[in-house]
Amino acid sequence: MIHCEGLVKIFKSDDVEVVALQGLNMTVEQGEMMAIIGNSGSGKSTLLNILGGLDRPSAGQAIVGPWNLLKMTKEQLIEYKRRTVGFIWQNNARNLVPYLTALQNVELPMLIQGKADRAYAKQLLASVGLEQRMGSRLTQLSGGEQQRVAIAIALSNRPLLVLADEPTGSVDSATGEQILDIFRRLNRDMGVTIVIVTHDLSVADKVDRVVAIRDGLTSTEWVKREMTAPTSDSVQMDFGSADEEASNLVAEGSNVAGHASKFGAQHEQFVVIDRVGRLQIPQAYLDAMSVDGKAVLEFDGKRVIIGPPDVSAHPTGQIGGERTDGTGNGRSG
Numbered sequence: 166m167i168h169c170e171g172l173v174k175i176f177k178s179d180d181v182e183v184v185a186l187q188g189l190n191m192t193v194e195q196g197e198m199m200a201i202i203g204n205s206g207s208g209k210s211t212l213l214n215i216l217g218g219l220d221r222p223s224a225g226q227a228i229v230g231p232w233n234l235l236k237m238t239k240e241q242l243i244e245y246k247r248r249t250v251g252f253i254w255q256n257n258a259r260n261l262v263p264y265l266t267a268l269q270n271v272e273l274p275m276l277i278q279g280k281a282d283r284a285y286a287k288q289l290l291a292s293v294g295l296e297q298r299m300g301s302r303l304t305q306l307s308g309g310e311q312q313r314v315a316i317a318i319a320l321s322n323r324p325l326l327v328l329a330d331e332p333t334g335s336v337d338s339a340t341g342e343q344i345l346d347i348f349r350r351l352n353r354d355m356g357v358t359i360v361i362v363t364h365d366l367s368v369a370d371k372v373d374r375v376v377a378i379r380d381g382l383t384s385t386e387w388v389k390r391e392m393t394a395p396t397s398d399s400v401q402m403d404f405g406s407a408d409e410e411a412s413n414l415v416a417e418g419s420n421v422a423g424h425a426s427k428f429g430a431q432h433e434q435f436v437v438i439d440r441v442g443r444l445q446i447p448q449a450y451l452d453a454m455s456v457d458g459k460a461v462l463e464f465d466g467k468r469v470i471i472g473p474p475d476v477s478a479h480p481t482g483q484i485g486g487e488r489t490d491g492t493g494n495g496r497s498g
């Protein structure tokens with residue numbers, strides 16, 4: 166459904182250039198429900214905006230279904246936004262018209278397309294548990310109810326893909342859980358692919374897979390144990406805990422503290438390896454190994470062992486780092 170390879174996004178203003186995505190690789194299967202986590206500024210929203218057709222990539226490949234997002238004309242982009250993709254934001258004011266009823270809000274995107282399908286709009290509102298509130302104006306609904314209307318709106322044009330940016334960010338945890346359960350049901354019943362960007366680690370238990378982004382690149386992924394195999398090139402990590410890695414990645418997120426201890430209980434953790442063999446080693450492991458800039462690799466026939474350079478072999482001290490035990494921490498295999 167989604168295939169990104171070497172995806173680059175550079176924001177340029179007068180005298181500053183920000184490389185928000187630095188050659189990111191990611192694949193999402195049709196019908197998958199997955200989450201993207203990462204520190205503030207790691208590139209999550211940039212990626213979501215590109216996938217939603219709201220922003221153009223600078224280079225690389227971004228394919229969604231039959232669409233090549235780098236090569237689309239303006240007209241194709243409008244068509245793509247109308248028919249292929251649905252968007253849900255944390256701030257639902259972006260999705261909703263406050264003086265219209267819930268039903269009118271869901272019918273609005275259909276009308277823009279040409280014709281409202283009232284029966285389908287009602288069915289969508291019922292599927293998010295709002296059959297009793299269809300005639301209520303948005304101002305009469307709670308934040309959680311408004312977010313459910315936003316979900317129904319995102320689905321109104323029968324998209325293949327729904328992108329949600331912090332969908333549980335402005336509701337309490339019970340309502341957040343309810344919203345994720347609705348996503349899961351819609352994903353199962355309608356087969357819609359769902360990509361959620363979040364700081365909220367409790368989302369992890371509700372999705373098939375979590376991909377972590379660090380500095381504009383995918384670094385680690387967690388796959389739910391029931392699923393058979395990870396979808397991208399990745400190697401299982403047999404060190405560290407999922408909690409620790411996830412907490413490091415999203416330490417600035419407001420919801421981390423309450424959920425970090427539960428994170429990953431149902432998931433297997435993998436490090437992502439791109440097509441040319443690059444992987445990201447978590448900073449905590451680099452620190453523990455005293456590796457800075459360069460490392461040595463050993464292959465024992467089964468595992469690759471990453472360790473700090475042997476300084477005694479380089480008396481000029483050109484290779485940084487102090488050897489600790491030379492094994493252990495940096496293993497992947």
Ligand SMILES: Nc1ncnc2c1ncn2[C@@H]1O[C@H](COP(=O)(O)OP(=O)(O)OP(=O)(O)O)[C@@H](O)[C@H]1O
Pocket residue numbers: 176177183184185203204205206207208209210211212
């Ligand atoms: N329009 C823009 N112009 C310039 N720089 C931008 C623009 N949008 C994003 N950036 C920069 O790109 C980087 C990635 O930003 P992005 O919003 O994708 O991060 P994020 O992971 O979604 O963060 P958060 O969790 O805080 O929303 C940041 O350094 C940000 O400052």
